[in-house]
Amino acid sequence: MSHKIIRIQNLVKNYDLGDLTVHALRGIDFDIDEGEFVAIMGPSGSGKSTLLNILGCLDKATSGNYFLDNVDVKKFSKDQLAVLRNEKIGFVFQSYNLLARTSALENVELPLFYNASVNAKERRERAAAALEAVGLLDRMNHFPNQLSGGQQQRVAIARSLVNDPVIILADEPTGNLDSRTSFDIMAVFQKLNSKGITIGLVTHESDIAQFTSRNITFRDGRINKEIVVENIKSASEALTKMPVELDY
Amino acid sequence: MNILNLLKVASNSLTKNKFRSFLTMLGIIIGVASVIAMMAIGQGSKQSIEEQISSLGTNILFVRPASQARGGVMMGVSNAKFLTVADADAIKKDCESVAAVSPMVRGSGQAVSSYDNWPTSIYGVNIDYFLIKNWEVQDGRLFSNKEIRSSQKVCLVGNTIVEKLFGEGADPVGESIRFNKIPFKIIGILKIKGESNFGQDQDDIIIAPHTTVQKRILAITHVQNIYVSAKSSDLSKEASEEIETLLRVRHKLVPSEESDFSIRTQEEIMSRLTSTSDILTALLSAIAGISLLVGGIGIMNIMYVSVTERTREIGLRMAVGGKGRDILLQFLIESILLSVVGGIIGIFFGIAVSSFVSNFMNWPVQITIDSIVLSFIFCSVIGIFFGWYPAKKAANLNPIDALRYE
Numbered sequence: 001m002s003h004k005i006i007r008i009q010n011l012v013k014n015y016d017l018g019d020l021t022v023h024a025l026r027g028i029d030f031d032i033d034e035g036e037f038v039a040i041m042g043p044s045g046s047g048k049s050t051l052l053n054i055l056g057c058l059d060k061a062t063s064g065n066y067f068l069d070n071v072d073v074k075k076f077s078k079d080q081l082a083v084l085r086n087e088k089i090g091f092v093f094q095s096y097n098l099l100a101r102t103s104a105l106e107n108v109e110l111p112l113f114y115n116a117s118v119n120a121k122e123r124r125e126r127a128a129a130a131l132e133a134v135g136l137l138d139r140m141n142h143f144p145n146q147l148s149g150g151q152q153q154r155v156a157i158a159r160s161l162v163n164d165p166v167i168i169l170a171d172e173p174t175g176n177l178d179s180r181t182s183f184d185i186m187a188v189f190q191k192l193n194s195k196g197i198t199i200g201l202v203t204h205e206s207d208i209a210q211f212t213s214r215n216i217t218f219r220d221g222r223i224n225k226e227i228v229v230e231n232i233k234s235a236s237e238a239l240t241k242m243p244v245e246l247d248y
Numbered sequence: 249m250n251i252l253n254l255l256k257v258a259s260n261s262l263t264k265n266k267f268r269s270f271l272t273m274l275g276i277i278i279g280v281a282s283v284i285a286m287m288a289i290g291q292g293s294k295q296s297i298e299e300q301i302s303s304l305g306t307n308i309l310f311v312r313p314a315s316q317a318r319g320g321v322m323m324g325v326s327n328a329k330f331l332t333v334a335d336a337d338a339i340k341k342d343c344e345s346v347a348a349v350s351p352m353v354r355g356s357g358q359a360v361s362s363y364d365n366w367p368t369s370i371y372g373v374n375i376d377y378f379l380i381k382n383w384e385v386q387d388g389r390l391f392s393n394k395e396i397r398s399s400q401k402v403c404l405v406g407n408t409i410v411e412k413l414f415g416e417g418a419d420p421v422g423e424s425i426r427f428n429k430i431p432f433k434i435i436g437i438l439k440i441k442g443e444s445n446f447g448q449d450q451d452d453i454i455i456a457p458h459t460t461v462q463k464r465i466l467a468i469t470h471v472q473n474i475y476v477s478a479k480s481s482d483l484s485k486e487a488s489e490e491i492e493t494l495l496r497v498r499h500k501l502v503p504s505e506e507s508d509f510s511i512r513t514q515e516e517i518m519s520r521l522t523s524t525s526d527i528l529t530a531l532l533s534a535i536a537g538i539s540l541l542v543g544g545i546g547i548m549n550i551m552y553v554s555v556t557e558r559t560r561e562i563g564l565r566m567a568v569g570g571k572g573r574d575i576l577l578q579f580l581i582e583s584i585l586l587s588v589v590g591g592i593i594g595i596f597f598g599i600a601v602s603s604f605v606s607n608f609m610n611w612p613v614q615i616t617i618d619s620i621v622l623s624f625i626f627c628s629v630i631g632i633f634f635g636w637y638p639a640k641k642a643a644n645l646n647p648i649d650a651l652r653y654e
């Protein structure tokens with residue numbers, strides 16, 4: 001039996017807005033195994049981000065169980081959750097969320113500052129290694145405003161990677177990028193996945209989802225459809241086949 | 249997070265956002281500097297007023313008959329007959345803390361020269377008077393003890409008298425004037441003293457031996473006041489007590505009787521004047537309070553805004569594993585650094601402004617340690633609190649709410 005990184009059971013999330021309650025998640029069950037690359041899909045407002053934020057321990061579920069790497073997250077205090085996020089989770093946001101006026105390397109180093117067992121030298125080495133893994137070692141001293149959107153997202157991926165998390169969670173990481181750059185980012189994710197890193201990713205687009213190993217589709221806070229992708233496309237191949245646009 | 253990382257994160261954040269740090273610091277710099285400068289200017293004026301007051305001499309004492317002192321504020325022509333030249337001599341002889349003693353009688357009337365006339369006062373004193381008042385002779389000489397004993401009709405005149413009776417720049421030494429028809433020979437001219445703090449022209453005066461004034465002008469044997477100077481201003485209280493004891497014995501008063509004279513130290517009289525400087529002090533405190541308030545509100549605003557603006561950053565730091573405490577400590581260290589550095593710059597700035605005002609505008613300024621300490625502590629505390637409080641609010645949020653904040 002393979003190791004389950006994520007197990008959720010009957011997960012419910014309500015947003016109480018006073019006079020009305022938004023049922024963002026109405027009872028979700030699924031698992032993510034180690035080494036999987038899962039895409040969470042669905043229309044806008046179906047609860048994808050809500051779920052991912054709970055999986056990332058950025059938010060708490062209203063009810064239901066969530067086991068991350070076999071630990072019951074429900075019992076954790078705020079501080080324990082922070083440690084959990086620091087050690088087990090890498091988060092990639094749609095809007096990159098890099099610190100301005102801070103070099104790529106220092107942005108990647110950020111999570112390690114909150115890990116007392118990592119000293120300054122190790123911090124630099126690991127950040128440089130993570131940047132190398134996303135192919136940006138040569139840009140490590142550049143500031144976010146000197147990088148393209150795709151490059152900034154790579155820096156963000158390197159940051160999510162630097163702590164050796166058990167899972168990387170990405171909420172529409174290609175949402176702000178054109179399709180060429182999106183494929184590029186997906187190629188990075190595929191490469192990381194091939195090295196054994198588990199990834200959960202939210203996306204709207206099915207041509208992004210085709211690069212993952214399993215697609216879970218949401219509708220109105222419930223799982224609507226779940227398919228295992230039979231023949232996973234390679235993003236780097238798709239990239240090379242893509243015509244180089246000459247019209248602009 | 250360990251303290252080293254914390255310091256690094258905080259100082260990184262400050263140095264990478266120099267402009268924001270500078271703006272934040274500016275609130276503190278201006279707050280501190282304005283309080284220091286305001287207080288320095290106010291304190292300077294207060295000090296210069298006090299200096300003028302104390303230049304009158306805090307070691308001078310006046311003895312006067314009780315009936316005159318009661319109710320009356322200034323000395324007028326009095327009928328009291330309780331003080332005598334013998335009293336003055338006894339004080340000089342027996343009181344240890346006393347340096348100089350002069351009896352004093354004063355008459356007013358018309359002074360007439362061969363050119364003009366002028367209403368003025370004549371003071372009858374002995375030569376100690378010039379010591380007590382620290383008054384020098386500009387031209388000519390003082391009268392001698394012999395001239396006092398023999399009631400010579402000699403006098404010294406102030407500069408106003410010279411101008412009024414002889415014209416500006418005249419040298420009337422050796423000339424004669426009449427005061428209330430009694431002729432006096434001018435033997436000296438007094439150094440110019442100018443206006444007193446009470447606004448009196450101190451040079452509008454004729455000074456003659458007290459014996460002469462007593463006999464020729466007033467026809468009395470007693471004296472109106474006795475001027476005493478203590479050996480030092482510290483000794484003026486002792487001198488006062490010694491005189492009190494001595495005069496009670498001399499006046500044969502039993503313990504149940506009230507003294508028939510009163511002793512005032514210069515200090516006591518000046519205390520009425522210093523109420524002016526008390527008003528100044530109150531005004532100063534109000535100015536300082538308002539500056540602090542305004543400065544404080546400025547600091548509060550800029551700190552609050554800059555931290556609130558960084559809520560997303562706080563969310564990100566929490567998302568990558570920052571605990572609430574780590575975030576709070578970071579912001580606390582940042583605001584302490586800003587407040588302390590800003591406060592120190594503010595101190596220098598405040599000192600610079602004060603010395604500018606003193607050098608180029610010639611205002612008296614007096615920088616006080618109090619104002620430095622007060623403004624520094626107040627501004628730092630406000631800066632630190634309003635750096636800490638919004639950070640605490642943000643750190644208490646769910647990471648996701650902080651990340652979504654706009």
Ligand SMILES: Nc1ncnc2c1ncn2[C@@H]1O[C@H](COP(=O)(O)OP(=O)(O)OP(=O)(O)O)[C@@H](O)[C@H]1O
Pocket residue numbers: 015017022023024042043044045046047048049050051
């Ligand atoms: N903080 C919140 N307060 C109240 N309601 C919320 C909040 N966050 C999300 N919701 C609601 O929960 C539902 C699910 O939102 P969610 O953001 O998970 O959708 P999504 O699937 O990520 O949509 P999109 O594809 O547009 O990002 C929506 O109806 C949304 O309005």
Ligand SMILES: [Mg+2]
Pocket residue numbers: 048049050
């Ligand atoms: Mg979403």
